[in-house]
Amino acid sequence: MVDLPIFLFFSEKNPPRIALEICDDIAFWPGLLKDNLPDITADVSEWAKKGEMEWGADLIRVYLTSTKKKHFSDFPGIKKVIDEILSGTTLPLIIEGSDSPEIDSDVFLNCGEAGSGERLLLGTAEADRYRSVAAAAIAYNHAVIAQSPIDINLAKQLNILLRETGMPDNSIIIDSYTGALGYGFEYSYSTIERIRYAALKGDDDLAMPIISSAPDTLGVREVRESPPETKYETAIQWEFGTALSSLVAGASIVCVRLPETIKLLKTAIIDLSSPSVEDI
Amino acid sequence: MALKALDIYKLLPKKNCKECGDPTCLTFAMKLASGKADPDKCPYLDPQAKEVLGSSTKPPVKPMRIGVGERSFRIGEESCLYRHEKTFYHAPGFFLALKDSSGESQISTIANRVEKDLLVRAGQDLRLNGVAIISDSKNPETFGSVVKKVEELVSLPEILISNDPKIVEAGLTYCGSYHPVIHAATRENYPEMCRLALKFGCRLIISEGDITKIPELVNECVKIGVPDLILDPCVDNLSDCLKKFTVIRKKAVTREDASLGYPLYLDTGRFKDRSGSLYLGILKYASLIVIHDLPEPVEKAALTLRQGIYTDPQRPIQMEPGLYKIGEPGKDSPVFMTVNFSLTFFTLQGYLESSGVSCYMLIVDTEGLSVLTAVAAGKLTDTLVNETLKKADLANIVSHHTLIIPGYAAPISGKLEDETGWKILVGPRDAAEVGTFLESLQSGETK
Numbered sequence: 001m002v003d004l005p006i007f008l009f010f011s012e013k014n015p016p017r018i019a020l021e022i023c024d025d026i027a028f029w030p031g032l033l034k035d036n037l038p039d040i041t042a043d044v045s046e047w048a049k050k051g052e053m054e055w056g057a058d059l060i061r062v063y064l065t066s067t068k069k070k071h072f073s074d075f076p077g078i079k080k081v082i083d084e085i086l087s088g089t090t091l092p093l094i095i096e097g098s099d100s101p102e103i104d105s106d107v108f109l110n111c112g113e114a115g116s117g118e119r120l121l122l123g124t125a126e127a128d129r130y131r132s133v134a135a136a137a138i139a140y141n142h143a144v145i146a147q148s149p150i151d152i153n154l155a156k157q158l159n160i161l162l163r164e165t166g167m168p169d170n171s172i173i174i175d176s177y178t179g180a181l182g183y184g185f186e187y188s189y190s191t192i193e194r195i196r197y198a199a200l201k202g203d204d205d206l207a208m209p210i211i212s213s214a215p216d217t218l219g220v221r222e223v224r225e226s227p228p229e230t231k232y233e234t235a236i237q238w239e240f241g242t243a244l245s246s247l248v249a250g251a252s253i254v255c256v257r258l259p260e261t262i263k264l265l266k267t268a269i270i271d272l273s274s275p276s277v278e279d280i
Numbered sequence: 281m282a283l284k285a286l287d288i289y290k291l292l293p294k295k296n297c298k299e300c301g302d303p304t305c306l307t308f309a310m311k312l313a314s315g316k317a318d319p320d321k322c323p324y325l326d327p328q329a330k331e332v333l334g335s336s337t338k339p340p341v342k343p344m345r346i347g348v349g350e351r352s353f354r355i356g357e358e359s360c361l362y363r364h365e366k367t368f369y370h371a372p373g374f375f376l377a378l379k380d381s382s383g384e385s386q387i388s389t390i391a392n393r394v395e396k397d398l399l400v401r402a403g404q405d406l407r408l409n410g411v412a413i414i415s416d417s418k419n420p421e422t423f424g425s426v427v428k429k430v431e432e433l434v435s436l437p438e439i440l441i442s443n444d445p446k447i448v449e450a451g452l453t454y455c456g457s458y459h460p461v462i463h464a465a466t467r468e469n470y471p472e473m474c475r476l477a478l479k480f481g482c483r484l485i486i487s488e489g490d491i492t493k494i495p496e497l498v499n500e501c502v503k504i505g506v507p508d509l510i511l512d513p514c515v516d517n518l519s520d521c522l523k524k525f526t527v528i529r530k531k532a533v534t535r536e537d538a539s540l541g542y543p544l545y546l547d548t549g550r551f552k553d554r555s556g557s558l559y560l561g562i563l564k565y566a567s568l569i570v571i572h573d574l575p576e577p578v579e580k581a582a583l584t585l586r587q588g589i590y591t592d593p594q595r596p597i598q599m600e601p602g603l604y605k606i607g608e609p610g611k612d613s614p615v616f617m618t619v620n621f622s623l624t625f626f627t628l629q630g631y632l633e634s635s636g637v638s639c640y641m642l643i644v645d646t647e648g649l650s651v652l653t654a655v656a657a658g659k660l661t662d663t664l665v666n667e668t669l670k671k672a673d674l675a676n677i678v679s680h681h682t683l684i685i686p687g688y689a690a691p692i693s694g695k696l697e698d699e700t701g702w703k704i705l706v707g708p709r710d711a712a713e714v715g716t717f718l719e720s721l722q723s724g725e726t727k
Contacts, residue, residue, distance in 0.1 A: 179623065179627075181581060181584050181585055181588070182401060182584040182587075182588065182626070183623065183626050183627060183630065184623035184626075184627070185585070185588050186363075186588035186589055186591055186593075187593075187623065189363075189563075189588075189589070190362070190363055190364040190593060193362050193363075193364060194362075194364055197362070216630065219630065219634060220630065221626075221629075221630060221633070222580055222581075222584070224633075224634075226577070230575075230576055230577055233575065233577040234576075234577035234580065234581075236577070237555060237577040237578050237580070237581040238577075238581055240555065240556070240559075240581075241555070241559050241581040241582070241584075241585050244556055244559050244560070245559060245563055245585065248522070248560060248563050248564070249563075264553070264555075264556065267552070267553060267556070268518060268553060268556040271517050271518040271519060271551075271552065271553065271556070272518045272519050272522065273519065274517055274518075274519045274520075
């Protein structure tokens with residue numbers, strides 16, 4: 001059996017990081033947030049700023065949901081959004097570009113250019129559409145998120161494909177996809193464990209940090225159907241349970257949407273990273 | 281090192297007497313090899329062979345039953361550190377804490393909550409498991425009377441918590457015949473606690489914060505004759521919990537130290553964080569978890585996490601095949617066909633529900649395989665779909681005779697149309713797109 005240095009996952013030197021997920025058009029975002037944080041969600045730059053100054057996020061992950069609009073073509077607008085966020089926060093940025101192949105190229109190039117010099121993390125490369133995002137990342141020296149559907153071999157394959165485009169290994173973050181708690185999370189949990197295990201055993205193709213986000217969490221039935229008085233708290237626990245478990249499995253960045261979850265995660269990470277009372 | 285089945289077979293009497301409960305010595309040997317049987321079951325095994333087998337074939341974490349009757353449950357028997365290596369067998373028991381200084385109404389609230397709380401997910405009943413009664417008053421009579429009160433109210437597994445044998449004994453007077461768990465034997469009190477555990481047939485928790493000293497204490501208790509031990513390494517922060525539990529479980533499953541091969545006990549009341557320690561305990565090897573404060577959202581999340589982590593990775597949870605309703609569908613509502621893999625089911629159900637369109641889901645039995653795998657393995661066939669369609673009497677439930685199938689099932693669409701005579705629409709591959717698909721369907725874009 002390989003002797004995993006499991007305890008090194010949590011050290012004060014390199015603790016797991018928490019990303020706050022925000023978006024530039026809340027029409028495509030879970031209603032729960034609009035109901036509970038109406039002031040913030042209207043202004044993306046203000047939202048990012050709060051994430052940094054008040055909620056304690058380590059990174060900001062912006063979903064350019066405005067590109068989901070039918071026949072989207074306002075590419076210069078993307079630059080404006082990214083500039084606004086960059087002026088609102090000093091935190092590292094993750095930019096999630098479009099999710100339709102027809103506009104990928106234009107969206108990613110604009111993202112890449114707008115964040116030139118910022119060393120952004122661009123998302124998301126997938127097995128059947130990774131060229132545009134990789135091209136933008138290479139051109140402007142950004143990193144990319146490589147997403148594969150809950151399978152260690154597919155994760156490995158995508159990393160190899162990205163490497164072939166010229167992406168350096170230190171610019172790839174693995175996203176093996178995280179299902180929400182109760183909706184396949186256990187598959188994701190084990191996949192993260194397997195990827196991390198393989199890397200520690202010496203598999204270079206999987207030796208990249210892992211990012212985990214369970215985007216469906218706020219919309220699961222348990223949250224939707226909770227009575228109003230416990231709905232928000234249920235959402236927090238669903239996010240917290242999923243994110244904490246992902247980082248225990250070996251994720252380096254966990255992404256959440258609720259400020260309260262960030263707080264819980266921060267406390268947990270400090271507690272997980274505290275030096276042991278005794279050396280085991 | 282673990283022995284192979286054939287090596288074990290050589291050590292057995294080869295009489296095929298069936299007294300162990302297995303039909304042949306070889307099948308018994310195979311069970312021994314996988315840690316699924318106890319060598320003691322063979323009455324003819326010579327002592328030397330027994331010794332060889334005992335240390336290498338018993339499950340590395342000792343199996344035991346907690347409580348009696350309907351709500352009793354098993355713990356231990358685990359054999360790996362990561363669930364993908366095989367599976368985790370027995371989910372941890374959740375025990376709500378109850379101080380003996382609580383008032384009558386609080387006692388009944390807690391006891392009844394453990395008895396009644398129920399979350400049904402994917403066809404399984406998820407429940408809290410027992411009550412942990414804590415001696416807060418330090419008074420044997422008070423403790424005894426609270427145990428008595430709980431016994432009158434419910435019949436649930438119990439943990440009796442006190443380091444004073446006199447107090448524990450006062451409780452055992454009322455519940456001793458139901459095999460409760462005792463917390464805890466320490467370096468100071470273990471002879472007395474062992475005596476109680478033997479007298480009443482209890483599981484005994486050993487409480488010792490220095491894990492290098494646990495083996496010694498375990499061996500002392502085993503020497504006295506207490507077979508069923510549980511270990512409490514007294515952790516009070518997440519870092520310590522992760523480290524100590526992992527080290528203990530690792531030494532157990534690699535058989536590096538047999539005296540650590542016992543289930544683990546976690547008291548979340550010692551932690552700053554009420555829910556984080558609970559979630560970590562579920563992920564990392566706890567078998568009995570005491571919970572002091574359990575808001576409903578945390579309870580739901582913990583029960584759900586426990587169900588997932590303790591699902592056998594090779595045998596995914598399956599849904600009952602048949603017809604399911606989303607909203608209030610009528611004669612004109614669309615019908616979505618998909619497989620009975622629970623993850624597929626829940627994902628599609630979630631997206632259909634949030635689309636706000638009433639419709640039917642027709643679930644076919646692919647033995648828990650996902651759409652992609654089922655198509656590749658030939659488990660999702662036109663005949664299977666047609667049978668399910670007929671069995672659900674769908675032709676009389678909807679008037680349109682149109683079936684929407686998952687994008688990944690497109691390869692069978694032609695055959696399916698021939699077999700069923702229904703019009704087959706190929707839906708999106710990703711359930712997340714189903715809302716958009718429904719929109720285009722309604723606006724007539726999809727023909």
